[in-house]
Amino acid sequence: MTTDTTTQSTAPAAAPGETVLDARGVTMRFGGLTAVRNVDLHVNSGEIVGLIGPNGAGKTTFFNCLTGLYIPTEGEVRYKGQVLPPKSFKVTAAGIARTFQNIRLFANMTVLENVLVGRHTRTKEGLWSALLRGPGFHKAEAASRARAQELLEFVGLADKAEHLARNLPYGEQRKLEIARALASEPGLLLLDEPTAGMNPQETRATEELVFAIRDQGIAVLVIEHDMRFIFNLCDRVAVLVQGEKLVEGDSATVQGDERVVAAYLGEPFENAPGDEEAAEVEAAETHAGSTADAAPREATDTATGKENDR
Numbered sequence: 102m103t104t105d106t107t108t109q110s111t112a113p114a115a116a117p118g119e120t121v122l123d124a125r126g127v128t129m130r131f132g133g134l135t136a137v138r139n140v141d142l143h144v145n146s147g148e149i150v151g152l153i154g155p156n157g158a159g160k161t162t163f164f165n166c167l168t169g170l171y172i173p174t175e176g177e178v179r180y181k182g183q184v185l186p187p188k189s190f191k192v193t194a195a196g197i198a199r200t201f202q203n204i205r206l207f208a209n210m211t212v213l214e215n216v217l218v219g220r221h222t223r224t225k226e227g228l229w230s231a232l233l234r235g236p237g238f239h240k241a242e243a244a245s246r247a248r249a250q251e252l253l254e255f256v257g258l259a260d261k262a263e264h265l266a267r268n269l270p271y272g273e274q275r276k277l278e279i280a281r282a283l284a285s286e287p288g289l290l291l292l293d294e295p296t297a298g299m300n301p302q303e304t305r306a307t308e309e310l311v312f313a314i315r316d317q318g319i320a321v322l323v324i325e326h327d328m329r330f331i332f333n334l335c336d337r338v339a340v341l342v343q344g345e346k347l348v349e350g351d352s353a354t355v356q357g358d359e360r361v362v363a364a365y366l367g368e369p370f371e372n373a374p375g376d377e378e379a380a381e382v383e384a385a386e387t388h389a390g391s392t393a394d395a396a397p398r399e400a401t402d403t404a405t406g407k408e409n410d411r
């Protein structure tokens with residue numbers, strides 16, 4: 102593997118508040134279907150921005166326009182002021198990394214090797230260096246492995262470095278995808294449904310991980326259907342509906358906007374804040390009811406001198 106972990110080629114850290122991503126008038130048409138229509142969105146350094154919307158709203162298509170997988174029919178995407186080239190590996194090299202809705206790991210490679218693959222955009226050693234395996238190559242290889250191991254520690258997978266990726270449980274595969282994306286030393290990380298298929302504990306852990314990534318100076322743009330996750334996490338949320346940006350603002354603004362609620366009618370917020378509390382109240386009421394039902398038995402038990410388990 103041709104690697105180099107020196108951070109010389111890494112995009113310089115953005116100044117606080119600097120615009121990292123600036124997408125303007127992005128439109129994507131597939132034949133007669135306009136999947137994304139005239140969307141403006143910016144992300145500043147130090148921010149976690151959410152992108153939500155009902156199924157088919159155009160969120161992933163918009164991500165694909167940002168990362169060079171699609172060339173927008175209209176509009177422009179800039180990263181730190183530079184117009185992005187329409188090639189995904191060049192976008193990664195510029196400083197934008199992403200994960201995918203459907204996990205895309207190298208299943209038969211180890212966890213560590215998957216992260217090393219993510220470092221290729223930061224590699225200076227070329228083909229000849231790799232073939233000749235000179236001292237420069239070995240030094241770069243060692244540094245790259247050290248950085249990959251560091252990233253595995255960061256996401257909590259250090260002890261799984263030598264496991265095959267396909268043997269990891271689903272939640273850990275998602276973490277590995279994030280570690281691999283971070284291996285390109287991005288200034289902006291795009292996460293496409295990072296908690297899909299996770300249990301509540303894994304989701305909370307992912308929330309903490311995203312905060313930690315932001316604290317490392319990496320801005321984050323995240324698509325997610327789990328509204329609790331989004332509203333806990335994001336400084337700002339943009340709502341796409343039928344390809345257009347309907348609303349953008351902080352969590353309170355977006356949650357309180359009746360157009361957003363209307364857009365989701367028939368497709369209620371998944372894990373909307375309050376759902377858990379409602380379930381707890383319901384459970385408590387059920388429990389109170391069953392305790393009341395149990396009262397006569399308690400009396401009977403008391404009468405027989407037996408203690409109830411409480």
Ligand SMILES: Nc1ncnc2c1ncn2[C@@H]1O[C@H](COP(=O)(O)OP(=O)(O)OP(=O)(O)O)[C@@H](O)[C@H]1O
Nearest residue numbers: 131134136154155156157158159160161162163202
């Ligand atoms: N390559 C493509 N060719 C044709 N139509 C496409 C293509 N990619 C997406 N679409 C269409 O564009 C629309 C937006 O799809 P997209 O996957 O971006 O939505 P989404 O908001 O990410 O949905 P979900 O939340 O279900 O993942 C859909 O109608 C979809 O069928």
